[in-house]
């Protein structure tokens with residue numbers, strides 16, 4: 001149904017637009033505490049989504065992939081990425097977004113997460129994966145749960161490197177507003 005291909009630096013603007021200027025952006029931005037007036041500019045996005053996510057130079061720290069539909073027409077329909085610079089060895093955090101809600105609710109998110117987990121395990125030896133969607137983002141929670149992630153109480157010290165615990169403990173939606181979803185492979 002879909003495949004993942006490595007995103008390139010020229011894809012970064014698209015990643016920004018699909019996140020902040022899509023038909024789900026108002027919903028998602030509201031959960032993250034933004035209003036239309038405070039939506040980050042592209043330059044701010046680049047300060048968080050660094051070059052290495054798009055040029056593949058630091059696979060030990062993270063990388064971004066495009067989600068491609070692999071039917072007759074190969075359309076780009078979303079982004080998925082992992083981050084690992086802030087967590088202990090063998091652990092990766094995953095996040096994703098589709099281009100638009102037109103593509104949501106068809107099993108694409110579940111499949112993309114499954115593919116990335118398999119790939120990271122096979123090629124880079126990661127064994128523990130987590131995702132932290134907002135509790136109000138039912139579709140995301142359902143999609144990731146369907147991909148084998150389980151709601152777990154977060155003990156930040158078990159996952160984050162000591163120097164990142166304070167910054168990352170509370171998650172992206174304010175203390176207690178996200179679901180810590182965990183998948184461990186043997």
Ligand SMILES: CC(C)(COP(=O)(O)OP(=O)(O)OC[C@H]1O[C@@H](n2cnc3c(N)ncnc32)[C@H](O)[C@@H]1OP(=O)(O)O)[C@@H](O)C(=O)NCCC(=O)NCCS
Pocket residue numbers: 024028095096097098099103104105106107108109110111132133134137138139140142143146
């Ligand atoms: C979150 C996202 C990546 C999930 O991908 P997806 O392809 O839509 O998800 P799937 O179709 O694989 O699974 C969705 C699940 O939610 C269910 N679902 C579908 N529409 C739903 C809705 N409106 N409300 C709640 N659940 C819904 C589906 O039934 C499925 O669960 P089930 O099959 O176990 O019943 C995608 O919807 C998206 O990009 N949303 C906007 C951006 C976003 O929220 N990103 C995540 C930030 S953490």
